[in-house]
Amino acid sequence: MPDALFEDLGFAKVDHDRARRQGSGEVIYGAGKTPEQIAAIATSLHKAGQSVVLVTRLASEAAEAVRGLLAKSGVEAPFSYHQVPQLGMLGTPPAPDGNGIVVVAAAGTSDLPVAEEAAFTAECLGSEVVRLYDVGVAGIHRLLAYEEDIARAQAIVAVAGMEGALASVVGGLAKCPVIAVPTSVGYGASFNGLAALLSMLNSCASNVSVVNIDNGFGAGFQANLINHAAVK
């Protein structure tokens, strides 16, 4: 069994090869894992040399527990927790080194947790992020006031619940790819984000692709990837 490529913790096979294979290390999906499992995986990745270990969907009490367990197991790198996007981070993020900026646009105030997950993820991975919040299309002039930021972005994350129309309008204003994130914000026939998801998948703008409902992490991850494109 090739032990260089992953470490087998029993409940998890930690992927030590990911940074080589994919350019950035493994990220821990916190939901449904115990603090003990999270701390063990984070420690394994940290010891294998991964400089920043992100933990997504981490509740604040679990974060406290993880912090304690990391300390106990002698991990010295700092562990910080960010409440709004429910993200934990072991290590220190790099200075921004992308080709330009990532714009994160959100339709409404209730979309902030998802938008912050995207923005913070991109920052942790080395991107400069410009945030445009509460720019939903029912007051289109609020969005148009930022046309310049949209025009100069390397990648844009568009976050919206309800009817999800923001993605198409932003798409029509942008030169770069737009990663659309439907959110579960809404009620009734939003069906927990389905309406926004379908809306975004059917965008009439050619530069819009979509990630899962509330997946701010994935959108931030991809926007950062695009922002670090390099001639190979």
Add this chain to the structure above:
Amino acid sequence: MPDALFEDLGFAKVDHDRARRQGSGEVIYGAGKTPEQIAAIATSLHKAGQSVVLVTRLASEAAEAVRGLLAKSGVEAPFSYHQVPQLGMLGTPPAPDGNGIVVVAAAGTSDLPVAEEAAFTAECLGSEVVRLYDVGVAGIHRLLAYEEDIARAQAIVAVAGMEGALASVVGGLAKCPVIAVPTSVGYGASFNGLAALLSMLNSCASNVSVVNIDNGFGAGFQANLINHAAVK
């Protein structure tokens, strides 16, 4: 059995009381009816004094058959047929007598049949209609060029398939009610108009209500009603 209120044709009970009760006469839904049935109902309504009888979802061959049958049964009022919206009309529409204009806005060229059904219906019932076609949100400046028409409308019909975002953007620019019509234009995850329907139902604009997918008739009917509001 109260024969003043409806005529019983066996396959149909023609509603002669509708104009009194609802302010405008019965409209014939053409789909799934034979030309003979359509002609008989139209004749019954015409003879009962209804000045304009609309037939929706009428194929052109069926229209020809209806025309012949009406002639045979001695109906002298003109019967016209309008190809794009698939509408037949017995009688002559009134001169526009609403309080102002009805705007019909459509997102794309493929939405024209539904938009025309709305526009033509409103015209037949006495409204002046301003058409704004191909003003989809991926090129928002095309819509913004007509802000003035939107601002002065008594009622607006917003027609869009795919992601249906037009309704929210128009809603945010308008002072009046917006009747949104999702269309079945699109493919894949548009699910024959479901995406646009859900999008419109979740509009973040407070003045948007929605009718069935491809129901241009209903939207035009309601826009015309609003345009004829009267102090009672």
Add this chain to the structure above:
Amino acid sequence: MPDALFEDLGFAKVDHDRARRQGSGEVIYGAGKTPEQIAAIATSLHKAGQSVVLVTRLASEAAEAVRGLLAKSGVEAPFSYHQVPQLGMLGTPPAPDGNGIVVVAAAGTSDLPVAEEAAFTAECLGSEVVRLYDVGVAGIHRLLAYEEDIARAQAIVAVAGMEGALASVVGGLAKCPVIAVPTSVGYGASFNGLAALLSMLNSCASNVSVVNIDNGFGAGFQANLINHAAVK
């Protein structure tokens, strides 16, 4: 950045231009916002001269917190809270000044919160409202007892869960537009309001349009708009 049109609070861009653009000011969607955010937005709108600021989907504890925060920040206008429809209001509603009455009809006792949201919204915006509650179609004579109110309305809001049939029956009796509100009342195959929603979208009455499940606010808003149509 055009600061006349909106105020940027960071988490929100408060739309000061809405009253000019749309005829009535911004309404605050309370769900998913903190009392601090709500109070700040309400204050911003109030200071910009908006005479009535509505807050929808506001829990009673949150309402208490908002009241305290408004007092602390020196807002002197009264803040009232209405339990059944979960609505908060900053300021004093205008005297009714519409063209006529708005009728709010509800099918069952369990539909009252949504019906009251519609009725109260329309009243706050200047409409006289007539309430017809528990007039579901399984006892059709209860509805027919109020045919006169239905016939003289400028706009009707029809609120129903379960099979949502009320909208079609009311539609067939009315001269004016009917805004149908499906509610999440029911169980099993009501699928939280989906059955009523689909039923209403497929209404055989031409004057029925539909808003989102449980969206009493939107229906009341639109009924009030229609009741204030500019009449020649």
Add this chain to the structure above:
Amino acid sequence: MPDALFEDLGFAKVDHDRARRQGSGEVIYGAGKTPEQIAAIATSLHKAGQSVVLVTRLASEAAEAVRGLLAKSGVEAPFSYHQVPQLGMLGTPPAPDGNGIVVVAAAGTSDLPVAEEAAFTAECLGSEVVRLYDVGVAGIHRLLAYEEDIARAQAIVAVAGMEGALASVVGGLAKCPVIAVPTSVGYGASFNGLAALLSMLNSCASNVSVVNIDNGFGAGFQANLINHAAVK
């Protein structure tokens, strides 16, 4: 193998025990069967003494083929075909012998084929049927004109597409069970009868049960059963 209970034709095991077990003989579902298969099953049932053999969902060309095959195989009982409900019948129906009448009510002209399938099935099995067609709820007075028929029925079949509201209104007027049949009549968000189906399943009337979309046969069968309940 118990050969008294069924005959094995290879492609079918014809149920000769059904009349004893269930009170009426097997009915042949014609869709997806070849004329040869239909004729063979009908012959088997006829020879086993079943006086009336119904074939549902039988296209007219297939009916012609079946007629020829029955003749060839020496079956002397008459075979009739009924175009609107697409029903074939081998044998002669009994004189009506139920406890009272079965009412078949249909909302619109387009619902007639399904309504006729129900009515004809009930007649073939021995019920007197009263037909109320085009009594949809948007013109409620048309239905109310027949309150007396509804009040005296032993069982009612309510047939409707679109929003399917007829079932609830009829249910509220009737003393007897109502079998509701949603039809696929409609477009867009009717989703081929799903809207009517859900509407009927959520009926606020306690005496409504539902069969599959377009299943006129089942409704007629059950209404006839109820009409033949053994009475003390």
Add this chain to the structure above:
Amino acid sequence: MPDALFEDLGFAKVDHDRARRQGSGEVIYGAGKTPEQIAAIATSLHKAGQSVVLVTRLASEAAEAVRGLLAKSGVEAPFSYHQVPQLGMLGTPPAPDGNGIVVVAAAGTSDLPVAEEAAFTAECLGSEVVRLYDVGVAGIHRLLAYEEDIARAQAIVAVAGMEGALASVVGGLAKCPVIAVPTSVGYGASFNGLAALLSMLNSCASNVSVVNIDNGFGAGFQANLINHAAVK
């Protein structure tokens, strides 16, 4: 306004005409009503002479509250509460006086609350009920042991969750109508009863009709109606 037909309590219009119109009095749907509302409606019906008033979906604490309120308002008829089916009853049920028996068959132990709602409802309305519980089709011999009860029933209620197959097997054994009740028992792809609902709607047995998921009340009500068929 015709006050003989209903009493207007403001939040409810109590239907005093139902017993005349439909043969049995109004039943109170307890979910979403306050004990005060329930007690007031029950009192109104009781005072109008209805001998048994059922309250469905009534939690035990609410039942206690209703009992107290009825006592306080001087209602002397007994109020009983039945825990498993969550039913309250004001008054004394009649002696069984139907034409025969109603069979209530349930697939599994977890389906008992719904099955008891059906059985108890039928008993309260005057039917003798035979209960066959835990006769799911995975052990078909358990059901076949009761073929005789099935064969002699006037009406059968078949209650099942998961795959809902019980309805079809019972249907194939019965001479009478079968009212199928899908339950929300199950997990995963049962989708809270949708699987059983669709299964029952597609039953290959001709005598099966379906009510809403978990609607034991409706099924018991209808079975009792069939059991009381009378020659008119």
Add this chain to the structure above:
Amino acid sequence: MPDALFEDLGFAKVDHDRARRQGSGEVIYGAGKTPEQIAAIATSLHKAGQSVVLVTRLASEAAEAVRGLLAKSGVEAPFSYHQVPQLGMLGTPPAPDGNGIVVVAAAGTSDLPVAEEAAFTAECLGSEVVRLYDVGVAGIHRLLAYEEDIARAQAIVAVAGMEGALASVVGGLAKCPVIAVPTSVGYGASFNGLAALLSMLNSCASNVSVVNIDNGFGAGFQANLINHAAVK
């Protein structure tokens, strides 16, 4: 590039390693492939030594074309076509060499094409197959007449449309695994096989697993695998 494992035809990479890796060779899914593509893949597999090459979902005209192309390219093995299951076969199937029998049970006559696809596939791969057709649960005695075959099977394929109840009943009678195949037979709320699919997934019998709607091939393939279990 490892050319031993597959042959690259451009439009296809033919998997020559599958027989070694999986125990039986590649099967060609005929739908959406041209006769030229099918013939080329079949030739490639045949030349690589695969003794039987199955082609599923092959229309009869396409089969003729494939036959011609195979002949032209000098393939000498026989190519046979089987109309009911729409299967083509290049080569000669082995003599039955499984541990016992595979039973294929089908609910109705309309399910035969899918049942035959399963039966024929299992036979081609070396299983003896016993067919039980038209044993749907509405006439349960027809199925029970074959309890012995069910009890001695090594694996059972249960094929049913509509409510799909056959799988559970067979499951409860069998000692071996049951592979359930929902079919698209039915109408209305069968939603093209969805009802049967959900029913089978929720089977209360522990030994039932499910394949895709109409996937007779997969079921036959797996039943044959089970029938060839060997001690390793």
Add this chain to the structure above:
Amino acid sequence: MPDALFEDLGFAKVDHDRARRQGSGEVIYGAGKTPEQIAAIATSLHKAGQSVVLVTRLASEAAEAVRGLLAKSGVEAPFSYHQVPQLGMLGTPPAPDGNGIVVVAAAGTSDLPVAEEAAFTAECLGSEVVRLYDVGVAGIHRLLAYEEDIARAQAIVAVAGMEGALASVVGGLAKCPVIAVPTSVGYGASFNGLAALLSMLNSCASNVSVVNIDNGFGAGFQANLINHAAVK
């Protein structure tokens, strides 16, 4: 009534014939049953001679209660409880006696409860189980490291949430049947396991069948059956 085949406890008819008919005894589905019901059924099965009685979906507090009740009723066989898979067991499992091994593969750490339910079930019924956990396809080398285990299995259970791709990849590597278990792990458009379920049903590997979402028990049961196939 045949009392040899089942014991009637009123709320349950305990199937004493299952072991004879199906090769292994009845398993108790714990969800929705009271500890009293569970203990009574377990006692009935134990006294009838069933050596191992499994209880699935048993919460830990309920397990404690069951243990106490069993002790009180004098059952002397050991009762053990297994936290992760929420399984109770009365009796002692047999030594492994299958034809080979069962492999249980799980995509992620969050899938462990379902995977353990499958593994433990198979072990209790007499299979040797090899567990491969956290071998999701986004790090395909982790799975490929265990190709040998996959190749020698008699049956494989593949457990995955989110996109469920594990089943297809494992299917393509295996010689034996693969029972796929979709889990409800995921969020947003996983729709509680629907995405994984559909993915697995559409597997391009011919040897994959599927059980209900989170049904680890069924998968383990079937894998064990296959592992005990009678071999010539």
Add this chain to the structure above:
Amino acid sequence: MPDALFEDLGFAKVDHDRARRQGSGEVIYGAGKTPEQIAAIATSLHKAGQSVVLVTRLASEAAEAVRGLLAKSGVEAPFSYHQVPQLGMLGTPPAPDGNGIVVVAAAGTSDLPVAEEAAFTAECLGSEVVRLYDVGVAGIHRLLAYEEDIARAQAIVAVAGMEGALASVVGGLAKCPVIAVPTSVGYGASFNGLAALLSMLNSCASNVSVVNIDNGFGAGFQANLINHAAVK
């Protein structure tokens, strides 16, 4: 009205500003447009200086008609048509000038039309494309044979129907963003691509985003955008 930004053809408002605003000109969605409309829009764009005008979803007969109309209106640039992806192109594509290669990977032979739409689109817009076809995950070694191409790509388009697992496996091997395109290839529970769509949206790989079912164009467009990212 700002005529510099778009040309109003009545049925369309051709967006002349798009190249400036978005970096590449407008693309014509051919479905639902007449050849006359397509030719007119293409002419308008061509005359405004757009060097390549793509027409998607263009049937071959329509392409012939468009070619004739373009010739008639004096457009001299070449118009070519590509059958498999159903794409028309007016003008000559640029030489590849991206930062590296775009990889288009397709799971099966039936996915080729969509894959070619993506590949051809990217080529027309200036990207070098490497095609990897028939690399579905059921034969994972076929994909692994091309790990090097995957590792060096600037962007990858992953095209798959059925279970759509390809996207996740490719995602786990790639350093760059993966645009996943679900296709409608499959049957039964693929629900015309819904299974693949959901699967891709739930990908456990962080670098996967998704476009609409069968939207090869959008994926190719975005992959090309990423391949042309401005690099420091």
